[in-house]
Amino acid sequence: MTDLETPRLLLRPMNASDALHVMAGTPGDGARWAPGYPSPGETAAAERFLDTCARSGDPSPFGSYEIRRLADGVVIGGLGFHGAPDENGHVTIGYGLVPSAQGMGYASEALRALLRFARDQGVSCVHGDTDLDNLASQRVMEAVGMRLVKEDEQLKHYRIDWGPQAGE
Numbered sequence: 001m002t003d004l005e006t007p008r009l010l011l012r013p014m015n016a017s018d019a020l021h022v023m024a025g026t027p028g029d030g031a032r033w034a035p036g037y038p039s040p041g042e043t044a045a046a047e048r049f050l051d052t053c054a055r056s057g058d059p060s061p062f063g064s065y066e067i068r069r070l071a072d073g074v075v076i077g078g079l080g081f082h083g084a085p086d087e088n089g090h091v092t093i094g095y096g097l098v099p100s101a102q103g104m105g106y107a108s109e110a111l112r113a114l115l116r117f118a119r120d121q122g123v124s125c126v127h128g129d130t131d132l133d134n135l136a137s138q139r140v141m142e143a144v145g146m147r148l149v150k151e152d153e154q155l156k157h158y159r160i161d162w163g164p165q166a167g168e
Contacts, residue, residue, distance in 0.1 A: 004113045009106060011065040011113055016053055022046035034076045036098035042078045045094060052083060059084055062091060067110050076101035079110050089124035107140045115144055119162050129155040
């Protein structure tokens with residue numbers, strides 16, 4: 001699996017060793033983590049990644065990615081897929097940044113790159129959700145072209161569609 005690069009970020013695919021380090025809360029050899037990394041969301045993503053690897057093999061390229069600043073190589077968060085596309089070409093994504101990296105446009109920049117990658121891989125629809133009170137995450141999804149499609153008592157659900165299956 002290859003890295004995804006943006007003007008300020010490197011999205012580096014996680015492997016099983018990386019995921020184990022995230023779950024243990026200790027960086028691997030040479031890794032540099034920003035204070036606050038990993039978040040509980042990152043730990044849950046690492047656990048999901050390892051579970052998928054154990055059940056059906058490495059989900060690459062539809063796994064988890066570290067978000068690293070290009071300037072210093074520090075891991076400031078993560079994003080990725082909750083699994084491979086389903087039979088309709090739909091995937092679900094998640095993302096998060098450490099508090100010190102929030103509000104600088106990194107989440108939108110990283111998510112745009114992941115969406116381009118998904119589209120290039122033939123994905124027809126990407127889903128994401130956020131807590132009702134997480135206005136920053138709602139703004140990120142809207143900024144990258146995702147639209148609000150549903151709201152329930154806990155979450156706002158977003159999606160973006162491409163290709164002939166758009167609108168399903």
